[in-house]
Amino acid sequence: MSTRAGSRSPAEPGHLPVMLEEVLTALKPASGETIIDGTFGGGGYTSAILKAAECRVLGIDRDLDAIMRAEKMAEANPRLVPLLGCFGDLDTLAEQAGYESVDGVVLDIGVSSFQIDQADRGFSFQKDGPLDMRMGGSGPSAADVVNRMSEKGLADVIFRLGEEKNSRRIARTLVARRAEAPFETTADLAAVVEEAVGGRRGARVHPATLTFQAIRMYVNDELGELARGLRAAERILKPGGRLVVVTFHSLEDRLVKQWLRQRAGAIPAGSRHMPLMSKGPKPAFELQENKAVQPSDKEVETNPRARSAKLRAAIRTNADAAQDEASDGMNLPPLTELERSR
């Protein structure tokens, strides 16, 4: 998860893009190129890319507020093309806008400080608001999940996406409480989770932090989007095109790392039981670095929220794109099973 409140960006006061220099170094935008910024947010990356070279940027975001910021920026700079939608569909979105292939794709995973800071978006337990958490504004909300999902489903979401060890107890408490009155606000949910785990007990972070993170990731299908976005990038990048992904969470980084290593041929395709059949398809990517790039101490000092950031980058080869199905490996019930209650 990435939050950037209290920072500065060239695009928007109060929003500092994380690892911007490292992103530009890995993305290498050049004049005449087309780059996809799949997570426009406050436009910090986009604005720096547009400044770095006379290139075009397709700025994608699923949040209408972000796209409205992009449209404002595009009025001053027509090399920016704002596109409302999910980066899991970035190849289709680009093709519909008339771009068959691109030279770079950058993804900066998570929520923005704009989203966190706006109480009525319902992402924060520090600011009371309706229990929503949808980045895109459609589909089931956090309230739908908390009020309608089975106890087992809730426990699995909180355990797998939040890595919360008290997941079963929290799910049991939520189900008992909602039988009396449905959850409607973030403060209400935070208070009940706090009670379920026996209060704060001197903890530095709020006891509902992991539960909120898990529900937000589930509501927005964040890992599923990431898995689809990587494959979409593979399909639309030209040979020599650069893929750059910044994550803030170990589950996201693991997904990116394993997928890239596999697509770069660094993980043997065969198993130890089939050594002779281990020659896999031609690698679709070359890794720019074997290890993730992390922010400098100086950046973490000025923006403590950058501390968990990890950047991974790779260069597209001329091998065919894989046709495999995207999976986040979490094995959770699909969001579509939750009937909308509003």
Ligand SMILES: C[S@@+](CC[C@H](N)C(=O)[O-])C[C@H]1O[C@@H](n2cnc3c(N)ncnc32)[C@H](O)[C@@H]1O
């Ligand atoms: C961390 S912010 C990006 C900040 C941006 N790099 C900047 O410098 O201002 C993440 C943005 O990605 C958007 N987002 C998250 N998941 C998305 C998805 N699957 N498809 C499209 N946009 C998404 C969020 O709405 C949010 O605006």
